[in-house]
Amino acid sequence: MLDREGFRPNVGIILLNHKNQVFWGKRIRTHSWQFPQGGIKHGENPEQAMYRELHEEVGLRPEHVRIVARTRDWLRYEVPEHYIRRDARGHYKGQKQIWFLLQLTGRDSDMNLRATDHPEFDAWRWNDYWVPLEAVIEFKRGVYQMALTELARFLPRLPHHHNRYLRAGLRPHGRDEARDGAVAPAVARQEPGED
Numbered sequence: 001m002l003d004r005e006g007f008r009p010n011v012g013i014i015l016l017n018h019k020n021q022v023f024w025g026k027r028i029r030t031h032s033w034q035f036p037q038g039g040i041k042h043g044e045n046p047e048q049a050m051y052r053e054l055h056e057e058v059g060l061r062p063e064h065v066r067i068v069a070r071t072r073d074w075l076r077y078e079v080p081e082h083y084i085r086r087d088a089r090g091h092y093k094g095q096k097q098i099w100f101l102l103q104l105t106g107r108d109s110d111m112n113l114r115a116t117d118h119p120e121f122d123a124w125r126w127n128d129y130w131v132p133l134e135a136v137i138e139f140k141r142g143v144y145q146m147a148l149t150e151l152a153r154f155l156p157r158l159p160h161h162h163n164r165y166l167r168a169g170l171r172p173h174g175r176d177e178a179r180d181g182a183v184a185p186a187v188a189r190q191e192p193g194e195d
Contacts, residue, residue: 001042006093007076009040011050012147015058015065015102017126020155023104024131025057025113025121033135035144036120037097046070046098054102057120059112065102069154074098077143094139099147101154129155 002008013036015023024033038053040046047067054060078094085092113121129148133141 007096010095010097011046012037012097012099017104021126024125024127026123028122050100056116059115064106064110066105068101068103069151071099071150075143075146101151
């Protein structure tokens with residue numbers, strides 16, 4: 001289902017944990033990481049599509065999350081021609097997306113990357129909200145930056161707390177464990193507006 005300009009309606013999901021870290025999924029059998037996303041089917045509204053995709057890709061149900069915010073308008077990205085199937089060239093241009101910011105109200109153990117017979121991800125991890133976007137395929141980076149920037153003002157306030165390890169002079173380990181056995185390097189925090 002394409003609009004008149006050749007863009008397929010789609011939803012993107014930014015899932016937060018209680019520390020305002022975001023869920024990153026590793027595309028199955030690749031080294032690229034992304035947020036959950038997927039097409040809006042005929043007869044679905046964006047919220048219905050978001051809940052369907054959330055379950056298909058991450059295994060979460062509506063009772064595991066709370067909608068914090070969504071983008072006001074469609075955010076678009078064009079797909080380079082060499083990624084487009086030959087029979088779709090000339091018609092399909094890319095994706096237009098409504099992005100949702102969700103707060104996980106359930107537990108990490110509620111997630112299930114094998115909730116369907118066609119998993120999208122084979123590992124996942126939590127990262128800082130302003131994670132550098134080099135791990136995202138190049139043509140999607142702009143829309144990720146726009147979605148993160150627009151939705152950042154809705155981030156829940158975190159209670160101020162001191163890290164007892166840092167006060168004691170000890171440093172926490174510098175690696176970020178990816179779920180399902182994969183290990184990924186820690187990612188530096190990126191502030192809004194940095195590239």
